[in-house]
Amino acid sequence: MNIREIEVHGHKIQVSETGSGEPLLYLHGFTDIHGAVDQWQPFHEALAADRTLIAPAQPCCAGSAENPDLLSIEDVEFFYLEMLDALGFETIDVVGVCIGGWIAAELAVRHPERFNRLALVGACGLFVPGQPIADLFYQGQPFNGTSYAGLRHLLFADADSATANDFIPDAKGEVEPELTRYKAFRFAARIGFRPPYLHDRKLSDRLARFQGPALALWGGEDHLVPVSHGKAYRDGFGDGRLEVIPGAGHCVHLEQPDAAAAVIGRFLSE
Amino acid sequence: MPSVQLFCWHFMAYPHLPEDFDDNFETSWAILPNAMWDAEKSDGLYQEYIDQLVYADELGFDGLTLNEHHQTAYGLMPSPNMIAAALTQRTSTAKICVLGNLIPLHGNPMRIAEEYAMLDNMSGGRLIAGFAIGSGPEAFTYNVPQPQARERFWEGLDLIVRAWTEDGPFEHEGRNYPLRYVNPWPKPKQTPHPPVWVPGGMSVDTMHQLAKRGYDYFLSLRTHGRVTQQAVKRFADVLETHGDKYQPYRMGLLMSVYVAETDEQAREEAEEGVWYFLRYMLKGHLRREGRQFTFGPGINSQSVDTWERYLQNNDPRSPLLGDLQNWDEVDAAGAIIVGSPETVRKRLWDLLEMTEVGNLLIQFHLGNMPDHLVRKSMKLFAEQVAPALKRDSTELFARKYPELGEGDAS
Numbered sequence: 001m002n003i004r005e006i007e008v009h010g011h012k013i014q015v016s017e018t019g020s021g022e023p024l025l026y027l028h029g030f031t032d033i034h035g036a037v038d039q040w041q042p043f044h045e046a047l048a049a050d051r052t053l054i055a056p057a058q059p060c061c062a063g064s065a066e067n068p069d070l071l072s073i074e075d076v077e078f079f080y081l082e083m084l085d086a087l088g089f090e091t092i093d094v095v096g097v098c099i100g101g102w103i104a105a106e107l108a109v110r111h112p113e114r115f116n117r118l119a120l121v122g123a124c125g126l127f128v129p130g131q132p133i134a135d136l137f138y139q140g141q142p143f144n145g146t147s148y149a150g151l152r153h154l155l156f157a158d159a160d161s162a163t164a165n166d167f168i169p170d171a172k173g174e175v176e177p178e179l180t181r182y183k184a185f186r187f188a189a190r191i192g193f194r195p196p197y198l199h200d201r202k203l204s205d206r207l208a209r210f211q212g213p214a215l216a217l218w219g220g221e222d223h224l225v226p227v228s229h230g231k232a233y234r235d236g237f238g239d240g241r242l243e244v245i246p247g248a249g250h251c252v253h254l255e256q257p258d259a260a261a262a263v264i265g266r267f268l269s270e
Numbered sequence: 271m272p273s274v275q276l277f278c279w280h281f282m283a284y285p286h287l288p289e290d291f292d293d294n295f296e297t298s299w300a301i302l303p304n305a306m307w308d309a310e311k312s313d314g315l316y317q318e319y320i321d322q323l324v325y326a327d328e329l330g331f332d333g334l335t336l337n338e339h340h341q342t343a344y345g346l347m348p349s350p351n352m353i354a355a356a357l358t359q360r361t362s363t364a365k366i367c368v369l370g371n372l373i374p375l376h377g378n379p380m381r382i383a384e385e386y387a388m389l390d391n392m393s394g395g396r397l398i399a400g401f402a403i404g405s406g407p408e409a410f411t412y413n414v415p416q417p418q419a420r421e422r423f424w425e426g427l428d429l430i431v432r433a434w435t436e437d438g439p440f441e442h443e444g445r446n447y448p449l450r451y452v453n454p455w456p457k458p459k460q461t462p463h464p465p466v467w468v469p470g471g472m473s474v475d476t477m478h479q480l481a482k483r484g485y486d487y488f489l490s491l492r493t494h495g496r497v498t499q500q501a502v503k504r505f506a507d508v509l510e511t512h513g514d515k516y517q518p519y520r521m522g523l524l525m526s527v528y529v530a531e532t533d534e535q536a537r538e539e540a541e542e543g544v545w546y547f548l549r550y551m552l553k554g555h556l557r558r559e560g561r562q563f564t565f566g567p568g569i570n571s572q573s574v575d576t577w578e579r580y581l582q583n584n585d586p587r588s589p590l591l592g593d594l595q596n597w598d599e600v601d602a603a604g605a606i607i608v609g610s611p612e613t614v615r616k617r618l619w620d621l622l623e624m625t626e627v628g629n630l631l632i633q634f635h636l637g638n639m640p641d642h643l644v645r646k647s648m649k650l651f652a653e654q655v656a657p658a659l660k661r662d663s664t665e666l667f668a669r670k671y672p673e674l675g676e677g678d679a680s
Contacts, residue, residue: 060417066574071418138410138561140568143296145558145586173585175578182567182577186417189569193415 005063006056008083014063015056015087016040019048023089024268026055029098029122030136031155031167031251034062035184036177043253046261047095051268056083058099060187062180073191073200077106084114093268097121097253098225099188099198105233108214109206118214119264120233122250124198124225131228133198140185146171157221157249167254207236214240215267217260219248241267272519272679274622274663276656277367277631278326278648279335279524282319282353284343285638286311287550296561297554298343299407306343315346318641320353322634324360325645329652332679333365333398335631338372340411344551351385358392366393369467369488369631370400374419375412379426379447380454383433387458395459400467400488401427403571406563407554419571422446424479427466431483434463467522472501473576477508484514488522488631492556492591494604494621498523502625517671518628518663519679523621526606526633528643529650533609537597539643540608544600546637548592557592606636611654618655622663626670628679630659 002017016033018040024047028034033044034057040048047053059079060066070076080103084092093116096104101123108115124133139150148168149159156164171178192198214237218230227244234242243263248255286308287298295302323334334357336350347353350368357366366389371382382401390397403423409416425444429452432442438453458464466483469490470476480487489501506516528544530536553560563569565580572580594600600608607617618630634651635644667674 060574066417068417068421071415137568141406141561141563141566142586143561145562171586173581173587175581178567178581178586179574179578182570183574185568186574189415190417193569194413197413 003063006083006086008086009067009079011059011067012063012065013056013059013083013086015054017052017054018044019051019053021051023092024051024053025087025089025092025094026053027094027096027100027104028055028058028061029100030184030188031254032097032100034058034064036167036181038062038180041254041257043257043261046257047264049265054087056087058187060183060190062183066186070190073102073106076103076191077110080107081111090114091116093117093119095119095121095264096123098124098250099192101125102198102200105203105207105210106200108210108212109203110209112210112212115210116212117268118210118212118237119217119267120215121217121253121260122219122222122225123216123229123233124192125200126204126229126232126236127196127199127201128226128228128232131226133226133229134224136188136198136224137185137193142171154224155250156255157219157247161255163251163255167251204232204236207233207240208238211238213267213270214238215264216240216242217252217263218242218244219250219252219255220244220246221248222250222252224250271664271668272628272674272676273660273667275332275519275629275679276659277333277335277365277522277629278323278331279337279631279633280319280323280635281337281345281551281633282316282347283547283551283635283637284312284346285315285546287343287546291550292553295553297563298550299554299563300341300410302341302343304341316353319635320356320360322641322644322648323357326634326648327361327364329648330656331364331652333367334361335367335369337369337400338402340375340408342407342554344555351389354389354397355392358389358396365396365398367398367467367631368400369398369469370402372402372404372408373426374414374422375404375408378449379429380433380449380452382426383430383454386430386464387434387454387456390458390460390464391456395464397458397460397464398467399464400469401430402469405555406566406569409569409571410563416569416571418446427468431463431466434458472497472504473572474504474508475573475576477505478512481505481508481512481514486520486522488524488629489627490524492524492526492605494523494525498621498625498627502627517674517678518626518667521627522629522631523625523627524631524633525604525618525621526636527614527618527647527651528606528608528634528636529611529614529647529655531610531650533613536608536610536613540636540639541597543636543639543643544606544608548594548600551637552590552592555592556590558586558588558590559593562590611650614651615655615658618659619662622659623666626666628663628667
């Protein structure tokens, strides 16, 4: 694995790379590399088996600098266009998880010519009437000062599972994991705290602008972004499909890494 | 020589939460179901609270303090300016300190500039203009993106003071509140403008921002002791880096007080209100138990660096004020001072002597405390505690700050 720094619009961005082969851009989510735990997971390693996985940390997350000028999802899109240039990608395949998926979808509807294949995992970003995205920020306040059980419930099918507790342990007064999580919340708050909460109401209507192959991968028990959002992505894109892995939650890529990586691997090599 | 300035702070708590509140609700902030609002029992509540503040003016308190909170039983003043407006017409000498309007929550800071200018004129120049960022619960209630809250706050405050002091119309080109024609009518009565107070925890960044602009610092911590002294020292050091010098009226402190004839009687009379305040009002705010928004990582306005320092110095498992378990702990925390006039005088004097802070902002109404007890406590304080504090602080300030004049107390 190699970690380097690039500069995007004057701001330091940490880029982690692993594997070899054709480049695959990876935009992380909240409970992911550069999010709650800044390490590659089996899911990423499986994707990197025949691709070079390139994962920039979102601004403010992990080793990336905070950019005070990012006030909306549109600001983030322009920032990412410069990041694509800085990384040297004319066109690229992209995997985006949660917020990373939302960003990928926004980029793809604006610049469809720059994306070959688009895989979204539990992506927020859409408005689906009567199917709101659950409140990450409320559950970000630990119960009794320490318990993140509510947050684990949003992010995992089973809040009590070992995986859930590995990624979102209760607060123990340890600075580093608390700070890593804080940074991820802070980036999310920039684009998702003020309603429209973690979505862009106009995105659904724009999805058809991306006519390339698009995959929505969802955990059947996603308590944060309902599966109906996966269906909306599938139906909105010009060439969309939806794969649901039963028994997994929002972090399907952490809960069932082999199955999730296999679905994405098949899609990318179709 | 001027003496310590004594303010009566009213939070206007909702006093009718059910006895099983603590078992069934994780917070009294933001999402506490408003079906619990009892209109019948609350009839006359604002009148009772306003009357208590009017009484403070009659008793000779130097100031009355109000603040802004939303969607909470902790304080029923989403618009403190309305209470302040009522006070302008029913009080005659006390300063009216609104601490403060929460700038980032509101769409256009000029509304705050206008209302404060009105209050200053309506009160004959008695307004102290407080401004605050708003803490976790308010951010949550109004969905203010916290990474931008501080930027919105300082831009808004600078715009307000500029609008008060610079002739309009002028154009404001800020990125948060761009305005073509800034030209408020009326202007404030006080010149160049009402005193500006801003609350802060221990953040050095806030202190620098205040010092740069010459404003006064209200320490929002409720527990007192060595940390209070550290805050004063830190602010004094910050002032010096800006070529300014600390003096007592540059800072204010908050505490709660209950005075009765004897220590035993004071405890007996205060205890119910104290526990209602600590367990119910602070749930969601300064209490770990339940869902605590004030220092919540999901909705905090602290920069990453400031939050890192907070994590280094605070364990999320350590109890807060609202987690106090018994009366000995209440007594030791120094946040709520309960006792005879002599006990209260001595404890306040110890704090004054140690910190040399010239504004004490004192909460007399605690939780669900009945009106007659609140009034009795205020009266005993005014007659048997305040005079000694005034006398001794005059001597202390004259000795330590001989340059102070009569007009320095804001």
